[in-house]
Amino acid sequence: MKKLLVLASIFLAIGSASAQKSALDKGGVQLNGGFGFTAWGIPIYAGVDVGVADQVTVGGEVFYRGEKVGGVNYTNFGVLANGNFHFHKVFPLPSQLDVYAGLSLGYYSWDNDFDNRYIRFTSEYDSGLAVRVQTGARYFFTDNFAANGELFIENNVGTAGGLKLGVTYQF
Structure with missing residues (x-):
């Protein structure tokens, strides 16, 4: 057990010592993936961020929950x-x-398995425009690999918040 602890400590120390500036430079690319916790289920997500200016990134995300x-x-x-x-x-x-x-900003597509032709069913979940405000952080253990976490508030069928946890690979 001691050997495993020592080996893990050495790995983290080497990874931390060799980490470079983690924010994206112009033209840099980060791939992100993981899972989250929301009021509407547990999303699984994948995304990309691209540096377009000093301190500014744009990107995209797809998720399923x-x-x-x-x-x-x-x-x-x-x-x-x-x-x-x-x-x-x-x-x-x-x-x-x-x-x-x-x-x-984006689009949410909701679906359900309700199947009763005798009852009119109005879903509280509607597909449409999605708006999300987020704040997060990544901690780079090496030049390329990081753990990430993000808190967000989204508005589609109502306002709710969530937390995403995952990993990042930086090119």
């Missing part, structure tokens, strides 16, 4: 475009830490 409410299974697929501002030059942060905030 499902939930059962009152015996009805709901599924939600979303496509979002985002823009984020990275704070590495505004605040004195460690070089391994990338803190950001931004806005996402």
Whole structure:
């Protein structure tokens, strides 16, 4: 057990020591993926961020989540475009830490399995425009790999918040 602890400590120390500035430079690319926790189920997501200016990225995200409410299974697929501002030059942060905030716009497509031709069913979940405000951080363990977390508030059928956790690979 001690050997495993020592090996893990050495790995983290080497990874932390070799990490570069984590915020994206112009033209840099980050791939993100993971899962989350929301009032409407557990989303699984994948996304990309591209540096377009100093401290500014734009990108996109796709996600899928499902939930059962009152015996009805709901599924939600979303496509979002985002823009984020990275704070590495505004605040004195460690070089391994990338803190950001931004806005996402996109489309949510909701579906359900309700099947009763005798009852008119109005879903509380409607497909349409999605707006999300987010703030998050990435901690780079190496030049390319990071763990990420993001808090967000979204508005589609109502206003709700959530948390996403995942990994990032930076090119």
